[in-house]
Amino acid sequence: MIPFTVIGGFLGAGKTTLLNRLLGEAVDRRFAVLVNDFGALDIDSRLVTAHGGDTLALANGCLCCTIGDSLVTTLLDLLERADRFDHIVVEASGVADPGRIADLAALEPRLQRDGVIVLVDAAEVRERAADRRLTDTIERQIRSADLLILNKVDLVTDPGGDSGADLAALRDWLYRQSQAPLFEACRAAVPMGLLFGLDRLGITADAPPSADFASWSYTWREPVPRQALTDLLHDAQRGVLRAKGIVRFDDSPDRRSIVHLVGRxxxxxxxxxxGDSPRGDTPDSRLVLLGLKPVLGCLKRQ
Amino acid sequence: MTTTVYSARRILTMNPSQPFASHVAVRDGRILGTGSLDQLKGWGKFDLDDRFRDKVILPGFVEGHSHAFEGGVWKYPYVGYFDRISPEGKRFKGLKNIDEVVAALAVHEKTLPKGTSLLAWGFDPIYFGGRRMDRGDLDKVSTERPVVVIHSNFHVANANSPVLAKANITRDTNVHGIVKDAAGEPTGELQEMAAKFMAYRAAGVELSAVLSDKEAIWRFARVAQLAGVTTATDLHNDLPESTVDGYLQATQSADFPIRILPAFAAGSVAPAEGVPRLQGLMKKNNERLRFQLVKIVTDGSIQGLSARMRWPGYYDGTPNGVWNIGPDDIDRILLAYHKAGFQVHIHTNGDEASEVAIEAVERALAAAPRWDHRHTLQHAQMADAGQFRRMKALGMCANLFANHLFYWGDIHYAKTLGPERAERMDACGTALATGVPFAIHCDAPVTPIGPLFTAWCAVNRLTASGRTLGEAEKISVADALRAITLGAAYTLKLDEELGSIDVGKRADFAILDDDPLQVAPDKLKDVGVWGTVLGGRIFEAPRA
Structure with a gap:
């Protein structure tokens, strides 16, 4: 199954900047990125290996397609070439509800819904959301997020002024609308591993993405109480950005349960x-968490 | 240089200085003159053609808002509630309950090769007293072949069990657009993106091509021509190379029966790319094909509850609809095409969408003053008198969705808009009173193409249940006939070339069996169309 990620957020929130980072930083995975407009992308032309109408192929194996008039037909066309990429990322339009787009993964067995990542422009969002024509559109986007990126925080954090209070108010406003973890960034600088997983399977335990983040892996020999684990993950949602693992739950000890967490x-x-694994592995539960250091530190002590 | 003079029972010219005539002279595909035979004799030698002597001649009808997709869907069986005429002129009887739909599909199913899907379109359960179709119904058609029935609004579909099974849709599939029954099982009804995705998935990727190839364009032209149309728009098209090729091939044939205007879908690429592309396409224009229009789709539909509404919103409390292209992008895209000199057609169903579009035009004009831009609100179904006054002040036009009154008027009265706003929707009377140049349209394939029916809707404002929806917004037959000819031509900037029977204009006629000004206004839709004349070439319609 191909992981399917949707990047949402209102006009100017930084979706294109994020996609430029993704295309520039992708090394071990071939992303197919569906965008609204090639023109906005900042792609070094020397890295373009093929340009055929609606598709650009890059030297790092990534593909870029323009969505044109119909996401549905663009996506189905792309799935005809499913052997050429490992992960699909869709850029939602600035007024679309990215959650609705992510729903497509439920209708397509070849797709695995990965996450809905919504960017928010820290400097502009409150003012835009106060426009009665846009209020519901922006709030729907925020509510659809599995992971929120509060972008351009440098524009509201001025140590000389009192705008630190603005940032706190903004956080409160977002928390009131969404249970999704909030990740603060400037110029959409977010470790790609957090957003898209570190390898084709999801995440690995041994690649600390940056100083502020930590990963933690755990192995249980005994069956894991389902309720306890899901409660723990729910509690930690605002700090755990991704989790992936195969777990032997106490209520179904004979079967593997695949746990996948993106944001909330x-x-x-x-x-x-x-029993049916060719490797004949032992029924140990393994779970890898990736998140903010302080939160993971707390979890570890429990 | 041959001249042909046609006699007629009466000619309605739409030319106010000579509104009626008995004869029209045609030379080189253009109108040489109208009047009596005596008045035309001075032009020299002519052939007198009496074949229309019992007929009534009008300017060829101009459909200002339709989609060539109408020709695409006729590749598949029609299973709607109302009778509909196919491109071959065959009358498909409306299917009056779900069992009739299932029976018709079962017959069609036997004609299909193994391994293919069955697609059908035009289904509309709102007339079935609350009963919805479910997968059990469609499993009677086939339990092996994927079956998808697309509703007349093109936003909802029904699927049978094989379609659901192939996509792993079960009671555990919790996403928007998968309708479930009381027991939590998916019924097979799919809405919005889920409907579109599953229809394309079942039909295979070739569906896009089938819906827009050369054959589809031909079928569209034939359906339009049967209804007396000589000029029609394809009012939203990405215009990929394959579609453009199809257009060029089809319209190069002298047998192609209409003039067609595709509108470039401005949201499909950035204006910096779209403007030169459209300018390039205009160099390929021919007598039957005109690239010149631009379309921006702002909101959804009222019946789909996706139109953008101003306060107080939907009558039944449904949350506001969705932007397809949001206010900022409407401004940006409109300004780019406005500056490049194009006329822009803006889809606005809800009144908030109309408001945003009107303000965008106002800002574009402030930034780059232009005269006679004729930017047109398409649908503008909820526009009120104040919005019409602003449109007038800004030099805008409106193309109102009169057919909607009949097909969805009852739903709007009871659920979506409530009585008051339903009675003033598609406000032809207000457009006339405020002096906003306007046309009326069908939005085929959403409703069938048929300008006389559309005119009947604007004149009578009757819903499917027989309710008169807004006495005050009715217009006269004469005004309605103008709206489907010269009025529509004006909204396409073709009124100097088409839309009336006047010296020098193209010889494009609708040939009718009766005089629409003589029949009772409530019989307007029943006036027979004998055929059309396009640039002097005669196209007789097969009798349905």
Whole structure:
């Protein structure tokens, strides 16, 4: 199954900047990125290996497609070439509800819904959301987020003034609308591993993405109480940005449960019986968490 | 240089200095003159053609808002509630309950090769007294072949069990657009993006091509021509190379029966790319094909509850609809095409969308003053008198969705808009009173193409249940006939070339069996169309 990520956020929130980073930094994975407009992307022409109408192929294996008039047909066309990429990222339009786009993954067995990442322009969002024609559009986007990126915080954090209070008020406003973890950034600088996972499977334990983040892996020999684990993940949602693992739950010890968390969204699906693995692995539960250092520190002590 | 003079029972010219005539002279595909035979004799030698002597001649009808997609969907069976005429002129009887739909699909299913999907369109359950179709119904058509029935609004579809199974849609699938029954099982009804995705998925990726290839364009032209149309728009198209090729091939044929104006979908690429592309396409224009229009789609539809509404919003309390292109982008895109000299057609169903579009035009004019831009609100279904006054002041036009009154008027009265706003929707009377140049339209394939029916809607304002929706907004038959000819031509900036029977204009006629000014206004839709004349070439319609 191909991981499917949707990047949302109102006009000017930094979606294109984020996608430029993704395309520039992608090394071990071939992303297919569906964008509204090639023109806005900042792609070094020397890295373009092929340009055919609606598609650009890059030297690092990534593909860029313009969505044109219909996301549905663009996506279905892309899936005809599913062997050429490892992860699909869709740039939602500035007024679209990215959650609705992510729903497509539920209709397509080849897709695995990964996350809805919504960028928010720290300097502008309150004013834009106060416009009655845009209020509901912007609030829907924020409510759809699995992970929120509060972008351009440098524009509201001025140590000389009292705008630190603005940032605190902004955080409160976002928290009132969404349970999603909030990640603060300037110029959409977010470790890509946090947004898209560190490898094709999701995340790995041994690649600390940056100084502020930590990863933590855990192995249980005994069956894991389902309720306890989901409660723990729910509690930690605002600090755990991703989790991935195969767990043997106490209520279904004979089957693998695949746990996948992106931001506030936890998905647990059946991974088949333990016995049928060609590697004959032991039924140990393994879970890898990735998140903000202080939060993970607390978890570790529990 | 041959001249043909046609006699007629009566000619309605739309030319106020000579509104009626008995004869029209045609030379080189253009109108040489109208009047009596005596008045035309001075032009020299002519052939007198009496074949229309019992007929009534009008300017060829101009459909200002339709989609060539109408020709695309006729590739598939029509299963709607109302009768509909196919491109071949065959009358498809309306199917009056779900069992009739299932029976028709079962017959069609037997004609399909193994391994293909069955797609059908035009289905509308709102007339079935609350009963919805479910997958059980469609499983009677086939339990092996994927079956998808697309509703007349093109935003909802029904699927059978194989379609759901192939996509792993079960009771555990919790996403928007998958309708479930009381027991939590998916019923097979799919809405919005889910409907579109599953229809394309079932049909395969070739569906896009089938819906817009050369054959589809031909079918669209034929359906339009049967209704007396000589000029029609394809009012929202990405215009990929394959579609442009299809257009060029189809319109190069002298047998192609209409003039067609595709409107470039301005939201599909950035204006910096779109403007030169459209300028390039205009160099390929021919007598039957005109690239010149630009379209911006702002909101959704009222019946789909996706139109952007001003306060107080939907009558039944449904939350406000969605922007397809938001206010900032409307400004940006409009300004770019406005500056480049294009006329822009802006889809606005809800009144908030109309407000945003009007203000965008106002800002564009302040930034780059232009005369006679004729930017046109398309649908403008909820525009009120104040918005019409602003449109007039800014030099804008409106193309109102009169057919909507009949097909969805009852729903708007009871649920979406409530009585008061439903009675003033598609306000032709207000457009006339405020002096906003206007046309009326069908939005085919959403409703069938048929300008006389559209005119009937604007004149009578009757809903499907027989309710008169807004006495005050009715217009006269003469005004309605103008709206489907010269009025529509004006909104396309073609009124100096088309839309009336006047010296020097193209010889494009609708040939009618009766005189629409003589029949009772409530019989306007029943006036028969004998055929059309396009640039002097005669196209007789097969009788349905």
């Amino acid at each position: 969204r936890i998905e647990i699906r059946d991974g088949g019986p333990w």
